[in-house]
Amino acid sequence: MTAQSLPVRHIDLSTTHKDTHGGDAAAFSVFWWKDLPLGMRASLPEELPFGEAQLRQFAAEFGAAQLAARSPTLGAPLRATFEGRPKQALILAHLLGADNLVDQLDRLAAPSGMSAQDISVVICTRDRGEALAGCLKSVTTQQTPPSEIIVVDNSVDGNAKSICRRFPEIRHVHEPRPGLSVARNAGIRASCGEIIAFTDDDVELHPSWTAEVGRAFLDESIDALTGLVLPAQLDTPAQRIFQLDMGGFGTTFVPLRFDHRFLEETRPHGAHVWKIGAGANMAFRRKMFERIGLFDERLGAGAAGCSEDSELWYRMLANGGVCLYEPRAVVFHHHRRELSELRQQMRSYMRGHVAALVAQYDEFGDRGNLVRIFGQLPIYFLRTFLKGLLEGRNGRPETLTAEVAGWTAGLQFLFRSGWRRQRAPRLSAGGAGQ
Template structure:
């Protein structure tokens, strides 16, 4: 994937024709009003789409939403092994159901739930222009959040000047490097019952906070993740991350991750990274009171990443549930150059190994160690052989970065002082005092 892809958004509720792409490959994102339905990558010769294909896609997407959201058909769906949800009905049966379009209209109704009980926390480090774009999208929300907090993780506090351009933004300077430290500073500074996180390389959909508010109002879950779509696919590195590496996972069906998912994947290291991405997540404040804050050994600026998935692991291991709701949408700016992508994949793998060690130490789940020593090496070998015969040459460079990250992560097995710095399962009163300061 070396050429750019134009990203175009098609509302099937009003589309009666397809003008095609501006002159090249395209990733089409299909919507029904504000409800995201699916994506389709196409070469230039496959465009424009015919009206019959648009109608077929509408019926198929409507059927999938019906089987995932209609309570009378068994929704909400619960994630099982590998994160997939078992449909309550077959797709064929759903296609035969009546009033598919009427169902789409119901599911696509924009949330009217107030977002004034949501604290939005944005952590940033040395990316002023990107932060300005992110804040512009957050302040334009249909549901105005109760507070917006920017945590500046730079040494010299260089995000302060950007924040002064946005009224009512609360600025917090956390000079100690580390995304987990920055996020924890945001939690301590926040005052409301729901804490939502996004990143400075993200732009949020106008309905993001309203959909988060609706999800927590309708569902008795402790945490939420949402859909992460690419903002641009202008470079080969961005296209490769989105298509070959899977991006952040563009699943358009809601599902609940709970006890069943955790127990089915636990023997092999519970696959909590399937839950979503830290660029689009939210928690009830009670999660931090019950489980503690983000583990500051993990995340960018520390071990590499996976501070979000480790907290989800703690949540599921102690009986909590997390909802993936794709109606809460953000747009992520992927790394634009190959060196940046390689550094990212190395950091991801290093942080992943570190999180597996932490999860084993916290709960004694041997599946985490099995993943480090068995599953990941097997993945590397399989990827190497597949790439030799049918893959892109660029994949070998990414694979090398992942293996370097894995090797770097193994050091944490021997860092006994590091391993003893476990996040305690603190009492609710202790965290309540900490977050109230």
């Protein structure tokens, strides 16, 4: 399936009853019920087009999963633990037979209508003007405008300023010190909103993104939010390998609640905080930063390489915080187009992942982080190698080699005592960094 371009198509099951796909090529289908994302599926040419009965079955199965996860009478949203899936499966058959499935899906898909006046949107960028322009167009055309939009320009010469001038509502902040965490912290300090939402310059937002962020934070128990990251296109082998073979940025279409219990259940083997979401689609209450600190500037692109977001989630959960994964908040990500770019990305991801595990061990003394480094990751490498060997996955050995190289490079942080003594910067209650 990775040999040719894979068109990404969006199917609204509330209105589509006949698939018009020609059936002579593979396709990647994202299913919706109006503006509610339901699921996705990669299909071979012989599996297409979908029949009318098949589309109805998709609507029933995907819809039942949504109702199972979102019904208050069933304890929604599901807790992000190993108990979530069995609980959902037990009630799936009952919901499949619901006569009012369409009505209930219409209710779930209704626009939130929430104000975004307490939301500051922060976009960090570095030398990617063309991508930034597309991102800003999607931010400035939101159905519910945020209170402010801040572009933190992490380039040396502030070259994003010319792009920002095209959008009068954008505030340009130049932060020449390199590093994504440094840039994000600059955005937090420059912002005024009680909710600070982040996205990346290689992302385009669904028109209802800010409204869905606002709806999620109506729950006062929520400290942070992550959302669904869909592929914008799957035109190149690198994009298809990342999405289909490596799972992209996640494939979950139902809301999940990540709390201290999730941390405790996964802690012995290195808490699986990377499953919470992606930095391309996340938001936080300002009070959370005041309580636990800002992004760790040792981590992230331009520093150790990655995982500054997952380390912050780890720190938040360890301090009793709660993060909601809400797939109604949708963004579309432009994956790396070239295999060389993907290999570099995977090396950076793994190097940063190991660095974050070291930082988490130093902060909280959880030995599961070391188990992850020296136990789980080598097993993952071996399993991935054997799977690629048996299935003949094109390109996967190259990305696996990059991941192993990143893991090896990440081990250096275990021996850098000065680096290990550092901690994340703080944010004062008034908003100024300390």
